[in-house]
Amino acid sequence: MIPVHLKHKPVMIVPNYEEVDGKMAYDSEAKGLSLGLAQWNDRGKVDISAKVWRHTGGKWSRQSEELPLHRVLDLAILIARTKLHFVDAYKYPHFFDPENPEIDRIGLQGDAMSVEVCTDNDHIEEDIELFEQALKNDDELLSERLRILSRLLREAGY
Structure with a gap:
């Protein structure tokens, strides 16, 4: 389950990305992809970003990546x-x-x-x-x- 309580707010998701992550399929630390409201949004300014959600097995990784579309x-x-x-x-x-x-x-x-x-x-x-x-x-x-x-x-x- 992709976290929804963090600064990036997922709107559209790929919750099973680890199953289709190229050569790492079924054994990937990249658990999901999302398009959502960017974590860097300022008041009154909203950007959409894409995010790769990585999970170490114990917690969500700080190496998760968020990119502007x-x-x-x-x-x-x-x-x-x-x-x-x-x-x-x-x-x-x-x-x-x-x-x-x-x-x-x-x-x-x-x-x-x-x-x-x-x-x-x-x-x-x-x-x-x-x-x-x-x-x-x-x-x-x-x-x-x-x-x-x-x-x-x-x-x-x-």
């Missing part, structure tokens, strides 16, 4: 754009062009969100290869969710 969508955009990059990334020796690490600039509210390979990472060549393999390993999980998201967005008129 636009950040959840920004993460979904980043995931989709990253997957798209790796469709053709095999063309590069280390899955990216070191001369041009910026993959895309996605227009948002008059500016653009840059999507790029983190070349400040001293181990980027090794790490990006591990990342690419993990994407391949998780392709079924991610693709299923992206297809569902795509279908729902189309049904909603987007």
